[in-house]
Amino acid sequence: MTTRKKASVLLIAGLFASTLAVQAAEIIQVETAGARSQSVLGSTVIPYKEVTLSAQIPGVVKYVAGAVGTNLAEGAVVFKIDEAQLVAKREAVLAQISIAQAGLQNAQAQYYREMTSPRSKDIGAMPGFGLPSMFDRFAVRPFAESFIGGYDADTIRQSDLTNAMSVVSQAQGQLQQAMSQLQEIDSALRDASALAPFEGIILEKMVEVGDTVQPGQPLAKFGYVKYKRLQADVPSGLVGNLSKDMLLPAKIDGSTDTSVRVSEIYPIADPSRHTVTVKFDIPMEITTAPGMYAEIYVPENKKGGSQVTVIPRSALMKGSSLPGVLVVKDDNTSELRMVRLGSEQNGGSKVAVISGLNPGEKIINNPPAGVTSGWMPTTVEPKPAPAPTPAAK
Incomplete structure (x- = not known):
């Protein structure tokens, strides 16, 4: 290749590189386009239950x-959970129940004895074939009732019956208490x-x-995943545009386009974030997993027509977790500004901006990765290539 041809190639390459440098980052004006206004809301795939x-x-x-x-x-x-201690307590309570049942049987027997054979009339309570007891019953007690007073055989018998009945009631209470303890332990064993x-x-x-x-x-967390849902926090200003069973476009995991149905709208809003939780049903044929990210396109009601602010998708900052652009200020410097994006426009090459930018503002298109506020693109004028030297003859 001659020197003249090499110089021509270098000149063309330099002009091409300069053109690429100019196109890589440029200042453009924010425009509007006629389209249906939509807000893009982030959501999460959740189990049905x-x-x-x-x-x-x-x-x-x-x-x-x-x-x-x-x-x-x-x-x-x-x-x-290991229930060995509960099993031991249950065995102890069963023993208490056996003791309480035996005590109740004894108390009932004593009460029946008092009903049929009162202790106050038992002639075998004293030795001597009951003679002292008979003398006390037929001589001493009538004398005490007639002349001294303060002795009533019927009252004494009623007192003995009441005492025997109280013993029966106490035995029944102890048995019921033991049975309640057994029910409590059985419930803990189930738990x-x-x-x-x-x-x-x-x-x-x-x-x-x-x-x-x-x-x-x-x-543990346990869920029913045969059916799945999307859960999103919808701004209170947009929730009025939604209704139950309404179908909305959505994109799951950044690649799967589908339609979701509004299944549940919470009746109250979050007082700190001013958002309302809304759940959407996902079609069964869509393959998803709990925790996946999804975007839902919620319609907006804007006054003054259907014009929306749009910017090229290439104007968004690269590597940023939140969408942002570099806005050119009047002093010929830039500032980083966060924006809220809407639906895609023009086949995905442009995107609607819901808030953060106004039509007519200037932004930097296709900024390099890693730049921040203050960065401005520089346009390098192509320099003429040096004159080729005469070819050696």
Whole structure:
């Protein structure tokens, strides 16, 4: 290749590189476009039903049904806590019940004896073939009742009956108390096992075999995942545009486009965030997993027509967790500004901006990764290539 040809190639390459540099980052004006105004809301895939299983008694975990994702039928044991101490207490209570039953039988026998053969008329209570007792009954007691007073045989017999009846009542109370303790222990034994309230899978485990737990401590999250939902916090200004069974477009995990149905709208708003929780049903044929991210396109009611603010998607800052753009200020410097995005426009090359930008403002399109406020693109004028040297003859 001659020197002249090499110089021409270098000149063309320099002009091409300069053109690329100019196109890589440029200042553009924010425009508007006629489109239906929509807000893009982030949401999370959740199970159709989800519960948290907690410990009801203290103890050591001795059984776990399986790892996260294990499918269990309704009523299956998910966790089990060691119940050895409860079993020992139950045996002790059973012994107390036996003692209480024996005491009740004895008290009832004594009461029946008092009814049929009062102790106050028992002639065998004294020795001598009952002669002292008979003398006391037929001579001393009538004399005391007639002349001295203060002695009433019927009152004494009634007192003996009342005393025997109170002993029966006490024995019945002791038996009932022991039976109540047995019911309490049986209930605790049932609580030693955490059962699946419905068919589903283990979503999360908080403990393992050998861990010591206390009442109220969460053990696992269990969910029904045959059907799934999206849960989103909708701004209170947009929730009025939604109604039950309404279909909305959505994008799951950034790639799967589908339609979701409004299934539940909470009747109250979060006072700190001013949002309302809304749940959406996902079609069964869509493959998702709890925890996935999804975007829902919620319609907006804007006054003054259907013009929306749009920017190129390439103007968004790269590597940022929140959408932002570099806005050019009057002093020819830039500032980073967070924006709230809407639906895609023009086949995805542009995106609507719900808030953060106004039409007519200037922004930097296609900024390099890693730049921040203050960065401005520089346009380099292509320099003429040096004159080629004469070729050696």
